Amino acid sequence: MNRVTELLGIQYPVFQGAMAQISRHQLVSAVSNAGGLGILASGGLTAEEVREEIRLTKALTDKPFAVNLMLMMDNVAEIVEVLIEEGVKVVTTGAGTPKPYMPRLKEAGVIVIPVIPSVKLAQKMQELGCDAVVAEGMEAGGHIGEMTSMPLTRQVVANVDIPVICAGGVADGHGLVAAYALGAEGVQMGTIFLAAKECPIPDSYKQAVLDAVDTSTVVTGRKFGAPVRCIRNDLTTKYLELESQDISRHELEKITMGALSKAVKEGDVKNGSLMAGQIAGLVKEIKPTKAIIEDLFAEAKQVLAGLSI
Incomplete structure (x- = not known):
């Protein structure tokens, strides 16, 4: 104790x-x-x-x-x-x-x-x-x-x-x-x-965690001081591409609107926000x-x- x-x-x-x-x-x-x-x-x-x-x-x-x-x-x-x-x-x-x-x-x-x-x-x-x-x-x-x-x-x-x-x-x-x-x-x-x-959470989300390796996560939102770590997918790729351009925070937020629910409730591993840590590579x-x-x-x-x- x-x-x-x-x-x-x-x-x-x-x-x-x-x-x-x-x-x-x-x-x-x-x-x-x-x-x-x-x-x-x-x-x-x-x-x-x-x-x-x-x-x-x-x-x-x-x-x-x-x-x-x-x-x-x-x-x-x-x-x-x-x-x-x-x-x-x-x-x-x-x-x-x-x-x-x-x-x-x-x-x-x-x-x-x-x-x-x-x-x-x-x-x-x-x-x-x-x-x-x-x-x-x-x-x-x-x-x-x-x-x-x-x-x-x-x-x-x-x-x-x-x-x-x-x-x-x-x-x-x-x-x-x-x-x-x-x-x-x-x-x-x-x-x-x-x-x-x-x-x-849906099995697809769990499987994404099991499939992850040490470099599978990425951080979005750093540009506007709201960093979030997720498993890399189509959503994060699109977000990071736009984040590197001259785009407003409001426009970026439109991309992630409802993204967590897509992952958690719908099991959408491509367009959902798969929040997970870097240690996911150990979870098998x-x-x-x-x-x-x-x-x-x-x-x-x-x-x-x-x-x-």
Whole structure:
């Protein structure tokens, strides 16, 4: 047991990344039942849709789980009230500062864990009274920052006193051991859970992850400061071609409008946004969530036993 497992009442210090339109009750409950922390993604949902997802998750697990707040959304305050009403005790946050909501969340006894891309923001979150931080490197899938996981995690650990969870580039026991060596007390993983049996995405999306190699992902959106990592396909090729030209952000956004839904709901692997991290090249098998987590720690123990420095 470490500070993360003790704080959250979970068996393994493993967070399942809050993947938009993907991290729903099916996957979240499976991760929590397996001893990790399942995290519901609230991005794009109404407050009542979040409430429904919370209740569906509770029907499938009695273990701790979290809800992720995308702080850029207009209905964050309304969602915060739903979380409190429904008794959610762990919240992760992204895309902004949770400062406006901290008094209300702390009054309700909610554990708050922001996802951060820099030491400066990690320190600010500690000053706000947050309980831990997730240091996410740009190897991760979806919306990313500029720093890679190794220098980010190590420097965040060296500059804050609260627990640090390493995210981006972890999909096996070797990655887990590396994160611990950097001083992290847990890991957050998203890409590997795309290949979980319980993950509610089409088989075509899962197969795209299984087929990926180390160079299969690409980052779009850097031109206008909104980088997103996805598996390379017709959509990303078209986007990058136009992004290199004199084109407005509005015109580029038209190309990606509804692209995530195409991937997640329709299984369109050519024109959909297949968000995944660079570590996808290590994901080669669809497995139950429980097996993913247990295999991760079994391999980590083998890696540790074989180290000689």
